[in-house]
Amino acid sequence: MPAPTPPDRYTVRSVQRALRVLEIVSSEPVSGMSLTEISQALGASKSTTLATARTLTAHGILRSIDPGPRYKLGTALIRYGDLASQQxxxxxxxxxxxxxxxxxxxxxxxxxxxxxxxxxxxxxxxxxxxxxxxxxxxxxxxxxxxxxxxxxxxxxxxxxxxxxxxxxxxxxxxxxxxxxxxxxxxxxxxxxxxxxxxxxxxxxxxxxxxxxxxxxxxxxxxxxxxxxxxxxxxxxxxxxxxxxxxxxxxxxxxxxxxxxxxxxxxxxxxxxxxxxxxxxxxxx
Amino acid sequence: MPAPTPPDRYTVRSVQRALRVLEIVSSEPVSGMSLTEISQALGASKSTTLATARTLTAHGILRSIDPGPRYKLGTALIRYGDLASQQxxxxxxxxxxxxxxxxxxxxxxxxxxxxxxxxxxxxxxxxxxxxxxxxxxxxxxxxxxxxxxxxxxxxxxxxxxxxxxxxxxxxxxxxxxxxxxxxxxxxxxxxxxxxxxxxxxxxxxxxxxxxxxxxxxxxxxxxxxxxxxxxxxxxxxxxxxxxxxxxxxxxxxxxxxxxxxxxxxxxxxxxxxxxxxxxxxxxx
DNA sequence: CCGAAGTGTTCGGTACTGCCGAATCAGGTT
DNA sequence: AACCTGATTCGGCAGTACCGAACACTTCGG
The missing domain is CATH 3.30.450.40 (GAF domain)
Structure with missing residues (x-):
């Protein structure tokens, strides 16, 4: 039984998910989060979470710290924050x-x-x-x-x-x-x-x-x-x-x-x- | 003829697009950008761009200034930037x-x-x-x-x-x-x-x-x-x-x-x- | 030393999402 | 008033981005 009403026609679910990932990672102040932690908090499969995290990382929104990749907020956010206050x-x-x-x-x-x-x-x-x-x-x-x-x-x-x-x-x-x-x-x-x-x-x-x-x-x-x-x-x-x-x-x-x-x-x-x-x- | 090799298996295209929108909007220092401007710079249809922009706006990453909505960077970015430098x-x-x-x-x-x-x-x-x-x-x-x-x-x-x-x-x-x-x-x-x-x-x-x-x-x-x-x-x-x-x-x-x-x-x-x-x- | 349990990573297949295009609507300009 | 620019809505197809399960790899504990 597919949902007859799409939740919101004017919204992109994968982007929403990505932003929730951002929210989740930002809630862990210092030590960063592992992939499984994120995927659990997100309620999505690990593969999905991985793809999202990779995409964010490629743009500097997150950064992954080896070993056993732990994700933290990336420096691009500092740049955007700086630009946002200038805008x-x-x-x-x-x-x-x-x-x-x-x-x-x-x-x-x-x-x-x-x-x-x-x-x-x-x-x-x-x-x-x-x-x-x-x-x-x-x-x-x-x-x-x-x-x-x-x-x-x-x-x-x-x-x-x-x-x-x-x-x-x-x-x-x-x-x-x-x-x-x-x-x-x-x-x-x-x-x-x-x-x-x-x-x-x-x-x-x-x-x-x-x-x-x-x-x-x-x-x-x-x-x-x-x-x-x-x-x-x-x-x-x-x-x-x-x-x-x-x-x-x-x-x-x-x-x-x-x-x-x-x-x-x-x-x-x-x-x-x-x-x-x-x-x-x-x-x- | 669909590309036989998917560009990158571990990447989410819509998220990438969203981040490019962010990049585009951030390049316009002060006056903000209209939907058509963004969609042109992005090379995507206006409907797609609208959905993306709406999603970003709902999370405070962008903010839309009426009238004739012009998009600027949102205050959530300031928050994330602040958090990122604390991380x-x-x-x-x-x-x-x-x-x-x-x-x-x-x-x-x-x-x-x-x-x-x-x-x-x-x-x-x-x-x-x-x-x-x-x-x-x-x-x-x-x-x-x-x-x-x-x-x-x-x-x-x-x-x-x-x-x-x-x-x-x-x-x-x-x-x-x-x-x-x-x-x-x-x-x-x-x-x-x-x-x-x-x-x-x-x-x-x-x-x-x-x-x-x-x-x-x-x-x-x-x-x-x-x-x-x-x-x-x-x-x-x-x-x-x-x-x-x-x-x-x-x-x-x-x-x-x-x-x-x-x-x-x-x-x-x-x-x-x-x-x-x-x-x-x-x-x- | 070797298993076991926890990671992160890869890959098929499919349902469904999110894309495009065209049509409609709103507002300002000539 | 008619025009034009730009935002918004909607139908329908294609492709993508999910999930699950299998695969590497490290880290414990026995």
């Missing part, structure tokens, strides 16, 4: 500003793009501090539990935010995560008033972020920049002071993209929602 | 050292892995200078025309070097490129004596590099670190002084990898080749 001219534009932010705050500075409402970090400048946390690039981060995410959500319509909340389910990450829509809306309102968002141990315990959105030439929120640090050794900065700094630099990014500053966007927003906008302009 | 723990280990080198010299510091004799840069720390050149990651660079390449070649057997030369054909990049095997061997000998390699406008006009090899726990040359700068505004450094600095830091990398220092390797080499080793130890 967003935003990344290029942001780097000097991130460097400035990192130098001024001594923290790790990051830039995230808005990808269907989710923040995806595409650039990062580590601070001089010795402590490093795993801040991977290219990962969709939880919108409700990160500074960049909340900065971006605050610029979206109430309906869109609700939609995103339904998708993610407002998953709890730490004791401080906002897991309830009403509270989130209050928080987003505060973000709009202040011009920057704060993540106070809401995604990772002991870690603290401040983020502010930037805007492209259409006036849409294109992403956010943020700084990340260990809460414990947060230096003598005042929160508001640092928030203003990040906001200022986010506006610089907007300007480079030909977009409006936060002030402009926010006054437009508050005119629509009818909220008083006085505080906004006073703050930033 | 080489060498990259992780090197970063602080690269930072140090960059800070000490004011130039762009880079780290290349040895991939079948070719240098592939996987990490880079830009110097504070304003001038930036395109130093892409993950690309196989010409071994005979770069400092990192020559540093690595100098650690290989004469036969292996000849082999690589045959492969590349010692292509000329600038007026200063070494295009003849005999000259290259003399140069490599000098590299072995000095402990560092110099690329004096041999790959790109006006650009200047110094590189030194590092070694893994098997004592094999695993790669090289190098600094790159504009020849014109090369500061008041003495060449030998900077060479020693790079060499010193390369040795630090070796140590972190559990490998021998340059001195150790080079004395072993010269014992084999019978060349006098006195100079080597005096230099570094």
């Amino acid at each position: 967003s001219p935003i990344g290029e534009v942001c780097l000097p500003i991130l460097r400035e932010v990192s130098a001024a705050t001594g923290m790790t500075a990051r830039m995230a793009l808005a990808e269907q409402g989710y923040p995806v970090c595409i650039e990062r400048i580590d601070g001089p501090g010795t402590i490093r946390f795993h801040a991977p690039l290219g990962r969709r981060e939880p919108p409700h539990a990160t500074a960049a995410g909340k900065a971006m959500l605050a610029m979206l319509s109430e309906e869109r935010v609700s939609e995103i909340c339904r998708e993610t389910g407002l998953r709890r990450h730490t004791a401080h995560t906002i897991t309830d829509v009403a509270t989130l809306f209050v928080e987003l309102d505060a973000v709009r008033r202040r011009g920057y968002a704060v993540d106070d141990e809401e995604e990772v315990d002991g870690v603290f972020c401040i983020g502010a959105p930037f805007f492209d030439h259409n006036g849409a929120c294109a992403g956010a920049i943020s700084v990340t640090g260990i809460k414990h050794d947060l230096p003598g900065w005042k929160l508001a002071e640092m928030g203003r700094l990040i906001g200022h630099h986010a506006d610089e990014v907007s300007k480079l993209l030909g977009g409006p500053g936060f002030l402009e966007v926010s006054s437009r927003l508050s005119r629509v929602t009818g909220a008083p906008s006085g505080r906004v302009e006073a703050e930033r | 080489s723990p060498i990259g992780e280990v090197c970063l602080p050292i690269l930072r140090e080198v960059s800070a000490a010299t004011g130039m762009t510091a880079r780290m290349a892995l040895a991939e079948q004799g070719y240098p592939v840069c996987i990490e880079r720390i830009d110097g504070p200078g304003t001038i930036r050149f395109h130093a892409p990651l993950g690309r196989r660079e010409p071994p005979h025309a770069t400092a990192a390449g020559k540093a690595m070649l100098a650690m290989l057997s004469e036969e292996r070097v000849s082999e690589i030369c045959r492969e590349t054909g010692l292509r000329r990049h600038t007026a200063h490129t070494i295009t003849d095997v005999a000259t290259l061997f003399v140069e490599l000998d000098a590299v072995r004596r000095r402990g560092y390699a110099v690329d004096d406008e041999e790959e790109v006009d006006g650009v200047f590099c110094i590189g030194a090899p590092f070694f893994d726990h098997n004592g094999a040359c695993a790669g090289a670190i190098s600094v790159t700068g504009i020849k014109h505004d090369l500061p008041g450094w003495k060449l030998a002084e900077m060479g020693r600095l790079i060499g010193h830091h390369a040795d630090e990398v070796s140590k972190l990898l559990g490998g021998p220092g340059f001195l150790e390797v080079s004395s072993r080499l010269s014992r084999v080749t019978g060349a006098p080793s006195g100079r080597v130890e005096a230099e570094r």
Whole structure:
């Protein structure tokens, strides 16, 4: 009994499989994976897996380490990753500003793009501090539990935010995560008033972020920049002071993209929602 | 008349095609490519190309920008690239050292892995200078025309070097490129004596590099670190002084990898080749 | 020292997938 | 409005890319 409805007409199964292989291999951080391990995780025969792996290897997407070939991610991915961040001219534009932010705050500075409402970090400048946390690039981060995410959500319509909340389910990450829509809306309102968002141990315990959105030439929120640090050794900065700094630099990014500053966007927003906008302009 | 010999039994054609799509899209730096453009470059029908592109897009490898969908590299590639450089723990280990080198010299510091004799840069720390050149990651660079390449070649057997030369054909990049095997061997000998390699406008006009090899726990040359700068505004450094600095830091990398220092390797080499080793130890 | 069990690799045959081409649809331009 | 460019849809055949089973090879354990 052949399936009467092809799963998806516009999809290439072998390519999908290849991409799943990539996913599988990337999940094994350091030691690489053997062919059988991959084929088991993939649920396909070894011969199929071998052909796929060979093809990927020939293009440098994987590399096989003898003996007893173990597969790891190949250097071509590094190249493509590098090219991908260049294809967003935003990344290029942001780097000097991130460097400035990192130098001024001594923290790790990051830039995230808005990808269907989710923040995806595409650039990062580590601070001089010795402590490093795993801040991977290219990962969709939880919108409700990160500074960049909340900065971006605050610029979206109430309906869109609700939609995103339904998708993610407002998953709890730490004791401080906002897991309830009403509270989130209050928080987003505060973000709009202040011009920057704060993540106070809401995604990772002991870690603290401040983020502010930037805007492209259409006036849409294109992403956010943020700084990340260990809460414990947060230096003598005042929160508001640092928030203003990040906001200022986010506006610089907007300007480079030909977009409006936060002030402009926010006054437009508050005119629509009818909220008083006085505080906004006073703050930033 | 179907080809009696299948092109390659152990290869998946649709995956190959997909990877060629990736290659094609990555070649268009900024504006993205339309479906027809891709399908023309690919030499396949639009329907086929569409299915492939859709599959890649669904996994975040490409992203399609409306209107009139134009395809660009997706953020998943950034993630994989990041993971790939972490899967080489060498990259992780090197970063602080690269930072140090960059800070000490004011130039762009880079780290290349040895991939079948070719240098592939996987990490880079830009110097504070304003001038930036395109130093892409993950690309196989010409071994005979770069400092990192020559540093690595100098650690290989004469036969292996000849082999690589045959492969590349010692292509000329600038007026200063070494295009003849005999000259290259003399140069490599000098590299072995000095402990560092110099690329004096041999790959790109006006650009200047110094590189030194590092070694893994098997004592094999695993790669090289190098600094790159504009020849014109090369500061008041003495060449030998900077060479020693790079060499010193390369040795630090070796140590972190559990490998021998340059001195150790080079004395072993010269014992084999019978060349006098006195100079080597005096230099570094 | 020799088996046994685990690898990775090769190869036939066949079901089905993924290819092409032509037709349709959408949007912008003259 | 008619045109044109480009994206999308769909039918149908061909070939390919699956699977399974047999074959090498290494690594243990007895």
